[in-house]
Amino acid sequence: MNTSTCDPGLGRAGVFATETLPGRGIWTLMRPVRSRIHLAMGLAALGAIAALAAVGLLAVIIAQLLRPDPAPWPWAVLAVVLTGAGFYLRNKGFIVSHMAAFRLETILRAGLAEHMARVPLGYLLQTGTGTVTKVMQDDVKSLHAFVADTTPMIGRSVATPLATLILMLIIDWRLALLALGLLVVGAGCVILAMRGSTELQRRYDDERERIAGAVVEFVQAMPVVRTFDDGASSFGRYQSALDGFRDVLAKWLEVSAVSAKISILILGPLPTLLALTLGGLLLYTGGSLDFPTWAAALLLGTGMAESLMPLMWINHFIRKAGAGALRIQDLQAAPVLPVSLGRRLPRDASVSFEQVCFAYENRTDNALDDVSFHVPAGSITALVGPSGAGKTTVARLIPRFWDVTDGSVRVGDADVRDIRPEDLMRHVSFVFQDTFLFNDTISANIRMGRPEATDAEVEQAARAAQAHDFITALPQGYATKAGDRGVRLSGGQRQRITIARAILQNCPVVVLDEATAFADPENEAALIAALANLMQGRTVIIIAHRLSTIRDADQIVVLDQGRVAEHGRHGDLVAANGVYARLWRNYEQAQGWTLGRDDATRS
Structure with a gap:
């Protein structure tokens, strides 16, 4: 009986480095531009006070007009100057606040993008791209609007009633x-x-x-x-x-x-x-009470009441922007993968799992339990098993989507946790079943595997991936835009573009989530040829859905309920009459099924 030594709560690999924030909320997030925001609020407040002083001078002008020898013009000129100064200061405050908003938006988006490059890929898969996109787009934009428009309003809305009250106390x-x-x-x-x-x-x-x-x-x-x-x-x-x-x-x-x-x-x-x-x-x-004082109090008092109205809206704006700020800070605090201080490189292209245990976040049970197997350099290993057996989890631990809870994953005798992420990505290529293409040219999408590649190298990779013919048939060839998420291409075409990307990257280890699972017969032949070129001379770990494609694999690792149930070659596993033999019989039965009248009536 195999007794597991795994504990979901133990092991250095199960711990991520977490970003600690000094405080929470909107004002903490605005720290990089806080001085500019204070300046904008101050300018808006001074502008409001200047305009208020101009209103107060109207009482002085009225008093002058009621005198036997009126001299209102100096006061009238001063009122005009103060009105102009108030307009200038208010406008200057809005310019400063908008510049601060653009600066903060740039800082936040660049910082979030840099941080997302350091978090585990598994975290992004679990969180969802929609959530991350909403934070980086909508919430950052909401904070931009708050800094640009609301902060000067706060300065003006606080200064106006206070200054008005002081003036009224002086007057009467x-x-x-x-x-x-x-x-x-x-x-x-x-x-x-x-x-x-x-x-x-x-x-x-x-x-x-x-x-x-x-x-x-x-x-x-x-x-x-x-x-x-x-x-x-x-x-x-x-x-x-x-x-x-x-x-x-x-x-x-x-x-x-x-x-x-x-x-x-x-x-x-x-x-x-x-x-x-x-x-x-x-x-x-x-x-x-004299008439000029009464008139001044009427002007200032009604203005004070009106100036309080924006404060009611400001509370709503602060609450709305604050909710977005908390979501931004949650994303900023996402755990990052620890990076080794040294620089250890894989010695060869072998891959080993040594008593690996892994548990997903907020789960008490293990997704993988004491998994061990070795993939020699240059060999092909297939991962098979029932749905939920842990195949995808095993595959994603190799390029370090997550860190293991216990045990170790090694590439070329080096623990993946001791390999820098950029070095690991140069040694391990992952071809997803769900393809993703950017809204860029076909050439640029392929060149992501190696940005410095020449056009000739890009074309060579496309030919090897059986993609050159359909690319040249496109309106602008390699310069054709793929569309958002590659929408202008069929599923099989997108898959061959991603295979070309992996061929160009030329990593010694390739992890494949079998690309032919959902291919139509016409595309399947091209995809199989493309995959054959990709796998040539490399260490390949493939998640197998169609068992017929892995009969000639050097090794088949059978997973069941997060454990290695058995491993070996196809013939030996079928003869052992275990989990793999049952899967093979089910697969053959499914392949032999045809639609007929008897089948339809029996169902």
Whole structure:
């Protein structure tokens, strides 16, 4: 009985280096441009104060006009100068904030791209490209908009009411306290009315994501829906998402309507104007207030009330940008693969698994349990087994998509953890079953295997991959764009482009997720010829789905439930009547099946 010594929680390989962040949230993320943001906020605040001072000078001008010997022109000129200065400072603040936003966007995207190049490839597979794309595109763009537009607004919205209050206290403290009291009461009412809005915001975001997923599912599944479904189940999920979104939106609008009514009734300029008019009238008729002071208080007080309105929107902007900032920081904190300080290179092209155990994150059971086998240099080894046996996991540990939990994976007698990533990529090439091409020329997609390759070398690799003929038949030959994810090419053509890329890269070790699994008969012959050229003279580890393609393999490793059940050559394994023999019988039975009337009626 084979007793495993693996423990998912043990082993240096199971630990990734994690990026530690000094703090969380939007302000921490803006640290690289914080001085520019402070400058932008300061300029916006000074611009607001200058404009406010110009308004205050109107009272002085009115007082001058009421004097027997009026001299309003110096004050009028000063008011014009202050108005111009306010406009200039405000505009300058927006320029500085936008430059800071572009700078921060560049820093974040470059940093995230660099960080993603250091995280395990397995992490990207588990997280999903959609999530990473959303963070690097949408969330970074949201933060850009916040820095560019909202930060100057914060400076202006904070400075204006404070400066207004100070001026009003200087002009007449009684009217100042009257205006302030009204605004405090209104702000308190709004805060009380908005209780629970944070939870509603969270529910709103959740429902938006749910409805987005339902829309994508409904549209993408349309061929299946129209063929097999009357639309009840798929449309029902879509309608359920719509209903949930509508309910949350209605509740949010109900809460927002209360706060909006309070804002209009109490925090708006008109109520403040009315209060200052009545209060000022009492003081004016009592002889304790002159008309110019009253006029100045009316102008400043209504302006103070109006300047508070943007603060309500700013809270929403901060919350929205803050959520995106947290997602950016989550991506920044993704674990990175430790890089060896030394530089150890593989001695040859052999591959060995030595008592390897591996457990996926957040799983308590092992995906691989005490797996050991050796692949001699220049040989072909096939990995076979039932679905979920661990074939893909074994293959992806060789180019270090993840680090093992226990044991070691070696290439040329060197532990892959002791080989620098760039050196490992020069020794191991991985050909995925799911191909990916960039929206670039065919030549550029092939040249990714070796950027410095000449056109002649690219063509030679394409010929070896049986791709040259269809490439030259394209409108612009090798200069033809492949389209987004290679959409302009068929599946077989995309696969041959990736094989050409691997041939050009010329790695001594090739890991293949069998490329012919979903090929049509016409493409299969070309793919088999291409793979034969790719495998020539190299160490090959191939995940086998069609057992007929690996009968002549030098070694077949049979995996079952994360363990090596048996290994050997085809004939020996069939004779052993074990797991492989059962798989082979099932495969032969499936290959011999033909569609006939008897088969159809029996089903």
